[in-house]
Amino acid sequence: AASAASGRDHVRQVARYPDWYDRIVGIENKPDLGRPGDLEAQLRTDVSLALVDEVVLATESYVTRAHLNRIPAEVGVWRIHRDDSDSRQPLAIEEIREPASLPVDKRGIEPLESHPGRTEIEVVAPAAKARARRRIAERAYGKGWRTYDFPACSACLPDESSGAALPYCEWKGRVVDAAAECGPSCSGYDAAGAPDVDLAAERDRRTAWEADPGGKRRQQSGLGDFS
Ligand code: SF4
Known part of the structure; x- marks a missing residue:
């Protein structure tokens, strides 16, 4: 409940915030592994921070053993097959590797800046991760449920x-x-x-x-x- 007094807004909690979401799966969409950009660093951060329960890399590229070796073992990999000659065909998803569950309720490590020979990191407490997870879930609730x-x-x-x-x-x-x-x-x-x-x-x-x-x-x- 909110009220305005002396020009200030006061917000009082009238009900406990419900535990309303379950697992969160993060999907890194990288159609072309030939142009990975900072994909490997991003996936390493996803795993060490462990904000989401599972991370999956989705790509249309042929996935080689070398690709798999370069990304963290916890990251699942999907290959998307699209039939451009027939738009009636649905996309097919081939699961190349299953994702592992990440420790979302433990402290996470966020790499910040890399210098020669060392990387600055921030340790993220479980409570801060829980808040960030809630924000992700709220965004998905607001925008991701149905955007059409x-x-x-x-x-x-x-x-x-x-x-x-x-x-x-x-x-x-x-x-x-x-x-x-x-x-x-x-x-x-x-x-x-x-x-x-x-x-x-x-x-x-x-x-x-x-x-x-x-x-x-x-x-x-x-x-x-x-x-
Ligand atoms: S439902 Fe959509 S895809 Fe199907 S015929 Fe109508 S416009 Fe085309």
Whole structure:
């Protein structure tokens, strides 16, 4: 609950923040391993800091033994196969290596700056990691849950077989990435009303987090109320 008094905002906790998320998986997307940039350093940081439960490298490149040897053994590797000649085909994911579980509730090490012969590091306490994890989960909740609406196309049907409503396209015969694939430029597009799916309600059903809880909401009188 928040109140304004003497020009200041006061926030009082009226309910315990719920433990509303479970495992967090970080996916480093690097389509071309031939141009890795600072990928290896990033993956080493991901593992030593251990903010997320698992780290996976996703790539479209052929993954060699030399690639695997260069990245930390805890990092899982997925190879993504895309059939450019047939947009109806879904992406196929080949798991080259399984990720290991990272010690998210232990202290983490964050490499800061490297100098010849030494690297400056920061030790990150479990409580700070827990706060950062919560921020990651909140960002995913706000943005990552669904960043698209179901397409207004008669070929699209909600598919709930996985436990979450996903846009299944009858024309392509598979679940589609609606934001990237759907719209008037698609050859199978047939304008219609969007399917009746309430994604916000679905999100609320699937997490313990209540975005707008009931209960007391009160504003204290401030000096401004008496002027
Ligand atoms: S716009 Fe194309 S991909 Fe999307 S649902 Fe319609 S036919 Fe399928």
